[in-house]
Amino acid sequence: MPKLTIDGKEIEVAPGTRIIEAAKKNGSDVPYYCYHPGLSVAGNCRMCLVEVEKMPKLQISCHMTCQDGMVVKTNTEKILKTRQHILEFLLVNHPLDCPVCDQAGECWLQDYYMKHGLYDSRVNEDKLKKKKAYSIGPTVMLDQDRCILCSRCVRFADEISKTHELGIINRGDHSQIEVFPGMELNNPYSGNVVDICPVGALTDKDFRFKKRVWYLRSTDSICSGCSRGCNIQIQYSTERPHHANGERVIRLKPRYNELVNQWWMCDEGRYSYKFHDHNRIEAILRREPHKVTELDWETAISEIAGKIQSAAGKIGVLVSPQLSNEDLWVIRRVFQENLKVKNLLLVSPNAEGFQDDFLIRSDKNPNSKGAEQLGFTYDATALQSLLENCRQGKLEGLIVFGQDLFSVLEANLVEKALKALRWSVMISSNHNLLSESATYVLPAATYAEEEGTFTNFEGRVQKFERALYPLGASLPEWKILVNLSKALGQPVHYEEAGEIFKEMAGKVKAFEGFDFDAVSTGGSDVRTFAAPTIPELEKYDNIL
Amino acid sequence: MEKLISKYFVPGKTFWVDEYIAGGGYEAARSVFEKFDAKGLIDEVKKSNLRGLGGAGFPAGMKWSLVPQTTGKPVYLVVNGDEGEPGTFKDKYIFRHAPHLLLEGMMIAAYANNVHKAYIYIRGEYVDEYRTMARALDEAYAKGFLGKKIFGKDFDLEIVLHRGAGAYICGEETGLLESLEGKKGFPRLKPPFPAVVGLFGCPTVINNVETLSYLRFIVERGADWFAKLGSEKNGGLRLFSVSGHVKKPGVYELPLGIPLKEIIYDHAGGIRNDRKLKAVVPGGLSAAILRSDEIEVGMDFDQLRAKGTMAGSAGVMVFDETTCMVSALHVTMRFYAHESCGQCSPCREGTGWVHKILQRIVEGRGRIEDLNNLLDICSFMGGTTICALADGAAMPLRSYPEKFRAEFEDFIRSGKSIVTPKAKELVSHH
Numbered sequence: 012m013p014k015l016t017i018d019g020k021e022i023e024v025a026p027g028t029r030i031i032e033a034a035k036k037n038g039s040d041v042p043y044y045c046y047h048p049g050l051s052v053a054g055n056c057r058m059c060l061v062e063v064e065k066m067p068k069l070q071i072s073c074h075m076t077c078q079d080g081m082v083v084k085t086n087t088e089k090i091l092k093t094r095q096h097i098l099e100f101l102l103v104n105h106p107l108d109c110p111v112c113d114q115a116g117e118c119w120l121q122d123y124y125m126k127h128g129l130y131d132s133r134v135n136e137d138k139l140k141k142k143k144a145y146s147i148g149p150t151v152m153l154d155q156d157r158c159i160l161c162s163r164c165v166r167f168a169d170e171i172s173k174t175h176e177l178g179i180i181n182r183g184d185h186s187q188i189e190v191f192p193g194m195e196l197n198n199p200y201s202g203n204v205v206d207i208c209p210v211g212a213l214t215d216k217d218f219r220f221k222k223r224v225w226y227l228r229s230t231d232s233i234c235s236g237c238s239r240g241c242n243i244q245i246q247y248s249t250e251r252p253h254h255a256n257g258e259r260v261i262r263l264k265p266r267y268n269e270l271v272n273q274w275w276m277c278d279e280g281r282y283s284y285k286f287h288d289h290n291r292i293e294a295i296l297r298r299e300p301h302k303v304t305e306l307d308w309e310t311a312i313s314e315i316a317g318k319i320q321s322a323a324g325k326i327g328v329l330v331s332p333q334l335s336n337e338d339l340w341v342i343r344r345v346f347q348e349n350l351k352v353k354n355l356l357l358v359s360p361n362a363e364g365f366q367d368d369f370l371i372r373s374d375k376n377p378n379s380k381g382a383e384q385l386g387f388t389y390d391a392t393a394l395q396s397l398l399e400n401c402r403q404g405k406l407e408g409l410i411v412f413g414q415d416l417f418s419v420l421e422a423n424l425v426e427k428a429l430k431a432l433r434w435s436v437m438i439s440s441n442h443n444l445l446s447e448s449a450t451y452v453l454p455a456a457t458y459a460e461e462e463g464t465f466t467n468f469e470g471r472v473q474k475f476e477r478a479l480y481p482l483g484a485s486l487p488e489w490k491i492l493v494n495l496s497k498a499l500g501q502p503v504h505y506e507e508a509g510e511i512f513k514e515m516a517g518k519v520k521a522f523e524g525f526d527f528d529a530v531s532t533g534g535s536d537v538r539t540f541a542a543p544t545i546p547e548l549e550k551y552d553n554i555l
Numbered sequence: 556m557e558k559l560i561s562k563y564f565v566p567g568k569t570f571w572v573d574e575y576i577a578g579g580g581y582e583a584a585r586s587v588f589e590k591f592d593a594k595g596l597i598d599e600v601k602k603s604n605l606r607g608l609g610g611a612g613f614p615a616g617m618k619w620s621l622v623p624q625t626t627g628k629p630v631y632l633v634v635n636g637d638e639g640e641p642g643t644f645k646d647k648y649i650f651r652h653a654p655h656l657l658l659e660g661m662m663i664a665a666y667a668n669n670v671h672k673a674y675i676y677i678r679g680e681y682v683d684e685y686r687t688m689a690r691a692l693d694e695a696y697a698k699g700f701l702g703k704k705i706f707g708k709d710f711d712l713e714i715v716l717h718r719g720a721g722a723y724i725c726g727e728e729t730g731l732l733e734s735l736e737g738k739k740g741f742p743r744l745k746p747p748f749p750a751v752v753g754l755f756g757c758p759t760v761i762n763n764v765e766t767l768s769y770l771r772f773i774v775e776r777g778a779d780w781f782a783k784l785g786s787e788k789n790g791g792l793r794l795f796s797v798s799g800h801v802k803k804p805g806v807y808e809l810p811l812g813i814p815l816k817e818i819i820y821d822h823a824g825g826i827r828n829d830r831k832l833k834a835v836v837p838g839g840l841s842a843a844i845l846r847s848d849e850i851e852v853g854m855d856f857d858q859l860r861a862k863g864t865m866a867g868s869a870g871v872m873v874f875d876e877t878t879c880m881v882s883a884l885h886v887t888m889r890f891y892a893h894e895s896c897g898q899c900s901p902c903r904e905g906t907g908w909v910h911k912i913l914q915r916i917v918e919g920r921g922r923i924e925d926l927n928n929l930l931d932i933c934s935f936m937g938g939t940t941i942c943a944l945a946d947g948a949a950m951p952l953r954s955y956p957e958k959f960r961a962e963f964e965d966f967i968r969s970g971k972s973i974v975t976p977k978a979k980e981l982v983s984h985h
Contacts, residue, residue, distance in 0.1 A: 054744045055898045057939050068938045074744050096935035100904035133928055136911035160897065179739070179897065182722070184907030186897030 015081035030072035030083055031059050039085040042094060042123050044101075044209045045161035046073035049274045050170055053162045057097050058123070061085045069093060094127040102132075104139045104184060105210075106156045114211030116224040120159070141187055148176075148196030150278055151205060151213055155187040158212035164188060164204040171275065171369075174198040188212065199371060202281045206264060206274070217282055218262050221255040222248055230478035231266060233465050235333060235458050236280035237364075238374040240467030241265060241272035245284070245459050245478040258288040259479055260459060271471065277371050284459075290441050292454040293483025308484065308494065315451055316498035318434050319350070322407035327354035327397050330387060331413035332376035334488060335463030336472070336522070337511040339378070339385045341489040341503060342412070349501040354397050354406065357387035360414035372468055377458075381466030384521035394420070401428035410436045412488060413455070415443035438488060454485035461487035462508045464530060472522065474530045559772050559792055560765070561808035563653035569687055572694035575655040581700060583774035584662040588708045590774070596667040600770070603778035604790025606811075609635055609726075609763030610839060610868040612789075612856035619668055619760060621750040628757040632665055632673035633735065636764045637719050637726035639678060640839035641890060642870030645794035646764040648806050650677065650684035653768065654691030660767030662705065662712060663774055668760050671711045676731050679719040688716055723894035727942045728761045730896065741898050742942035765794055786812025789855035799873035800827040812855040819850065819873055830875040834958070838867025840887060841947030843954035864950070879972040880962050884955040885913040891948035902945035905936040909952060919970030926956055926963055 014023045015033065022037045032048070034041045044056035052074050060069035064082035069090065072083070084090070101120065109115040141155035160179065165188065168177045176194045179186050190196055196204070205215045227246045234241040244264045248254065255261060263284050265276035295306045297314070306314075319326060328346050330339060346352040359376055366373035398420065400406050409432055416425045422444075429435055429448055437449035440457045460481040464474045481487070489511060496503045505511050512527040563570050570578070587596060601616030622630055634657070638646040649657055661673050677685050692714055695701045703711050717735055719725050725734040729743035732754050753759020769791055773781045782790040789811035795818055798804045802824030809818065815837060819825065826832050832847040837854065843864035845852070852858055856866045874883065892910035897903040909932055912925050930953060937949030956963045965973045 052744065053898075054941060055900065057899050057901055060939060071744075093935060093939060096932075097900055097939070100900045100908070100935075103904040103908045133924075134908070135922070135925075136908065136915065139907070159900065160903065181897070182724075183892055183895040183897050184903050186903060 013077045013079040013081070015077050015079065015083060017083045018085055024077050026076075028077045030061060030063075030070075030075050030077055030081075033077050034061070034072060034083065034085055041072050041085050042127060043073055044119060044159060045163060047163050047166075047207055047274075050163060050166040050207075053166065056101075056159065056161050058094060060090060060093055060097075062087055062090060091127065094123075095130055098124055098128040099130060101159050102128075103134055103136075104156075105159070106138065106143075108157070108211075112154075112157065112211040113214045113219055113224075114157075114208075118211060119209035139184055146216070147190045148201055150201045150216055150282075151196050152216055152219065153188065153190075154212050154214070155189075157210050158188055159210055160186055160188065161209060162188075163207045163209070164213055167200075167204055167207060168196070168198070171203070172198040172200040177204075199277050199279065199365075199367065200275060200369070202278045203265070203275050215262070221258075222251075222261050226251055226254070227261055228478075229264075230459075230476045232263075232459065232475040232478065233377065233473045234263065234276060234280040234283070235377040235465070236277070236283045236375065237372040238376060238379055238468035239272065239370050239372050240377055240465055240471065240473050241276040241280055241370060242268040242473065243276060243280070247459070247478050249479065258285075260284045260287040271467065271473070272370055275370060279371065286441050287457045287459050287479070288482075291482050291485070292439055292442055292446060292452055293485065295454060295484055296452040298448070298450050298452070308486075311451060311453065312491075312494050312498045315436055316495060318408055319495075319499065322433075324351060324353070325406050326350075326352055326408045326410065327356070327401065327406050328352055329356050329358045329409070329411045329414065329416070330382070331360055332357060332374075332379040332382045333360060333413050334378060334382070335458065335461070335475075335508070336378065336381040336385065336466060336515065337463045337508045338412075338488040338492075339382055339387065340511055340515050340519075341492045341505065343385060344503050345492045345496045345499075345501075346410075349496065349499070349503075354400075355387070356394055356397060357382050357389050358394060358414055358416075358419060359389065360419060374468065377465040377467070380468055380470055381464070381472070381521075384466060384470075385515075385519065398424050398428045402431045404431050406432060408432060408434045408436070410438070411445060411449070413439050415445045417444040438491060440485060453491055454481075454483055455491065456481035456485045456487045460485070463487075464512060464527075466521070470521070472525055472530050474527065556809070558808050560649060560653065560656060560768050560794060561806065563656060564648050564806065565652065569651065570653055570655065572655055572691065572698060575653075579775075580655055580771075581659055583771040584659045584666075584700070585706045587663050587666055587774050588706065588710070591667075593667050593669060596663070596774075599778045600667065600773060601778075603773045603781040604785065604788055605766065605769055605773065605781065606789055606856055607763060608765040608769075608793060608869070610640060610841075610866075612866060615762065615766055618750065618762075619664070621748075622668055622758045622760055623751060624669055624758075626758060629672060630668050630670050631754045631757055631759045632661060632668060632670040633728075633731065633754055633759055633761045634661060634673065634675040634764055634767060635726060635728060635731055635761055636675055636677040636681075637731060638681075638764070638868075639723040639726040639894075640841065640868040640870055642796060642798055642836060642872040643839050643868040644796045644798075645806050645869070646678075647681060647684055648794070649764050649768050650681060650688055654688050655695065656768045656771060657688075657764055658691060658695050658700070658714070660770040661714060662700070663770040664760065664762060664767055665712050666710065670760065671713065673712065673714045674735060674754070675714060675716045676725070676735055677716065677718055678726075679721040685716070685718055692716055722896070723890075724896040724942070724944060727944065730942065731761070732759065739896075741896055742944075744941055785810050786853060786855045786858075788857060793854075793869050795822075795854070795869045795871055797823045797871045797873065799871075800830070800875035800878070801825065801873050802827055809854075812853040812858065815845070815850040815852050815854055815871070818854065818871060823871075823873070826873070826875050828875075830877065832873065833876045833878050834874045834880070836870070836872040836874075836951075838865050839870035840872070840890065841865075841943075841950050842867045843950045844958060846958050864954070877974060879966075879974045880955050880959040881913070881966045881972060882917055884951060885910075885917050887951050887955075888913050888948065891944065895944060895948075896942075899940040899945065901936045901939045902948070905932055905945065906948050908932065909936075909948075916967055921967035921970070923964065923967055925967065926960070929956060 017037045024033045043059040045053045054074045059072045061072045062084040147153045165177045229244045232245045295311045361375035434450040436451040438453045459478045462477045509527040515522040605615040607613040724730045725740040730740040734740040749759045859866045888910045892906040895906045933952040937946045
C-alpha cells in the first residue's frame, strides 16, 4: 500500500490509486473537467495539474498513480496561477452566454472561475463561432460554442453505451464534438452525456428552458422504471408554479451507487417522471349510474368498509409490483391476515420490455422481487379464473391497486367482469380506463410523494425518500389501508413507513436485520430467496 | 570530409537495389547475424553514441535497451518518416536517393530488438518518395532480404509502408502510433511509453529515418570510429537541412558539434546577396531563435540546449537583415495554431489566441501590452500539455520577442515593419 504526502498530510492508498482520488480523500480539492471516475483517463483539460516533488514539470493528477513516498502539493502559488491560466484558455473562445444557458448554476466553468479564476479578461480578439444549439438526437442538444472539448461524452459513447456516435472533428481551436455522419445520438443511455458534460455544451431537450437550476431541490430516490432500481435524485420545485406549466418534478438525475447503476441511468427511466404531475387522480370519487360524486376520505372509507364487510370475503384484490414493500406488507396484513381474502393476486401493469446487458431490465416494475419475497406471486391462470368468478357473480367486489386492467387483460373480459360485480375500488395515482369505470376511485401518492423501499431484481432493498407532498387528496396506499382497517374494526397501527419496515425487518427473512434509514444510501445487501418466506402467513397462500 | 548517407544524394538518381548492393549495400545487415547477438548489437549502438536524429536526441542504444522482450507480445519497429518539422527535409533525401539504406538500417534494428514486423510511416505529402520506397520494398522482397528467413537466416521480417495524411502532430511518436492504428492523431498520455506499450498495445521501437540509416555504417566500421566522428556524447554525423537566405541551401552531412557559423558560411556559402545575417533557427521551427552574435555555438544536442535552444531536427533556417521578425513569428504561430491537435486546453486555445494577437499586430492594430501578454500566455502554454507541440510553439514565441524586443515594439507603435515596410502586405489574411 503506497503511502504518500499530499499537502503535508500523509495518506495510505490502494495501489494504482490516482493522485486526484487520493487528494480528494485527503481533503485537498483538485479541480478537473475531463476526469471522470467512470471513464478512461483523457488528461486533456489540464486543470488538475499538481506539483510532485522531484518532477520538474507540473503533473496531471488524474493520470499519475500514487507511489510510495511521493510528496504532492496541490495549492502552491505556481499551481494556482496555472489553474487561472488554464481557465483563461478555456474561456478564450467561450461565448459567455450564461444568461441564456441551461447549465448556468451547475456549470463547472462558472464554479471554477469563482474559485480559481477571478481575473480580468485580456482577450481582445474575436471569438471563434461554432455551431450553436442544434439537435444531435432525440434527447440532446449540442452547443459547440460552449464546449471545452473535455471528451467525456465521446468516451461515454465509446466505453459505456458502446454506441460510438460521437467524435472530435477538426484540429486546434477549430476542434468540435460532432456526431458521425449519418448517425444521431439515440442510444438508450443518451441522457447521461448531459449529466457528465461539465459545461452547457450538451443540454437535455426535456429540461431546456424549463427552470433555472437554482430553483431546484433534490431528493434521493429510486427509479421505478424497471427492476434494476437505479439510484436517482428527484429534482423538483414547488415554489414557482408559473414555471414549467406548474409541474413539480422537473427532472431525474442518476445518483452514484457502485453496486447498482454506478453514475448512470437509462433514458427510459430518466424521462419516466411525467406521471407525478400529469393525469393525476386528485379527488376521492364515487361513481353511480350517470353520476360521479366527490367524497371526503371518511365517507369513502366507511362506505367501502361497509361493502367489504357485507361481501363476507367474496372479494378479490389485485396488487401491483409498482407498490412499495411497505404498501404490500400492509395489504397482506389487512386483506390476508385480517380479512382472510383468498383472491389476492399480483398483476404486473407493464408488459415485459427491452433488456440489455448493462442496466435496463425487461421487468418494468421496481418491486417484483419485493412482492415475491412478501409472498405475492404472478399467476395467470388464477387471474383468469378470478375474472371468470367475477363474471359469474361469485364475487361481490374487486379492489385494484394501480393497474389499468383494461390494458393488462382482455378488455371485453374485464368489462364483463366489472359489470357483474356489485362494486369495485380503484386505488391509483393516475387516471386510466379503469378509473373511468370503478365504483370508488381513491387517489394514491406516487413514489415521489411517500417514503418506502423497493427490492431490486438482485434482492437489494433500497429506500426512496419523500420529495413532495401528495397531490390533492391523495395518500400513500398503506395509509389508506390503515384507515380502512380501522373502519373494518380490525385496526393495524402505523404512523409512518419506517414502522412498517421495522415490523417487516422483524418478521420477514428477506428484511431481517435491515434498518430503514440504513438502506437509504447504497441500499441493502443482496438477499435472494426462492419462495415466499412468511411462515405465519403461508397458510393463506392457496389462491382459489 | 567523408560522407556517409549523403554520398547517395546524387541529383536525379535513386540507388536501386543492384547498384546499392554493388556499393557494398546489405553486407552489414547480412553480417550482423554472425557478428553480434542482439544484446551485443545494442551495446555496440550504445557505444557509438548514436542519438535520435528525429529531434529529441535520445540515445538510440539506450532506447532499444528499454524495450521489454519478455512480455509475450511481439515487438514492433516503427520508422518515423513523417518529417513535418518546418525547415527539415533530410529524410526526404534518404527516401528519394537511398531507400535501401533505410531498409538495411531497419533490418539491423529489427535484429537488435527481435522485431519481425516493422512499419514505415511516411509523410503524406511525400508522394514520389512513397513510390520510391514502395519499389525499394518490392526489390528487397524479391531478393529475399525481407519476408521469411531473410538472407537465409532463421529470422523473419515484414515491412509495411504507410502514408500519413498530412498532420504535423502525427510526427509526434504517440500521435503517429494512433494514426498508424487508424485513429485520430492524438498524442497519448505517458507513461506508459511506447517502448513498453506502443503500437497495438505492444512494445515498440520508434526511430527516425536518419537514425536508422546510420546503422549500416556503425556495423560496417565499428562504434568507436562512429563515435569519434562527432562530439562528446553526440556520435557521428548528421544531416543538416539548411534553408532560408543562404547562397547554397540544401542538405549537408556534417559532424555533430560543428559550429553553426561554419555551416552557414563555409558550407552553405554565406548569406544571399552578401547581406548581413540577422537570426538563425538552428533545429527546426520549434527551436528558439539565435541572434547573429550567437552562431559560434557547436551544433550538437548538449551545446545547443546549454544555449537555451535545441538541436531538434537540424533544420537550419537562416534569416538575413531584411527579415521582419514580427511577420516571421506571425507565420510561425499560424503554423502551430493550424497544427495543434486540439486535445489539451492550453495548446488548443493558446496557439489560436496567440495567432490572433499576432494577426492583429501585423495588421497594424497592435497594442503595446500585447507583447507582455504574448510572453505570459507562452509561459503557461509550455510544460502543461500531453505532448511537446505546445513547448515547440512556446520556444519561438518566447525567443523572438525577447531577442528582438525593440523591433516588436517599433512595429506595434508604428503599425508597420521597420525592416520591410511592405510586410503588412506580405501577410496573407487567414
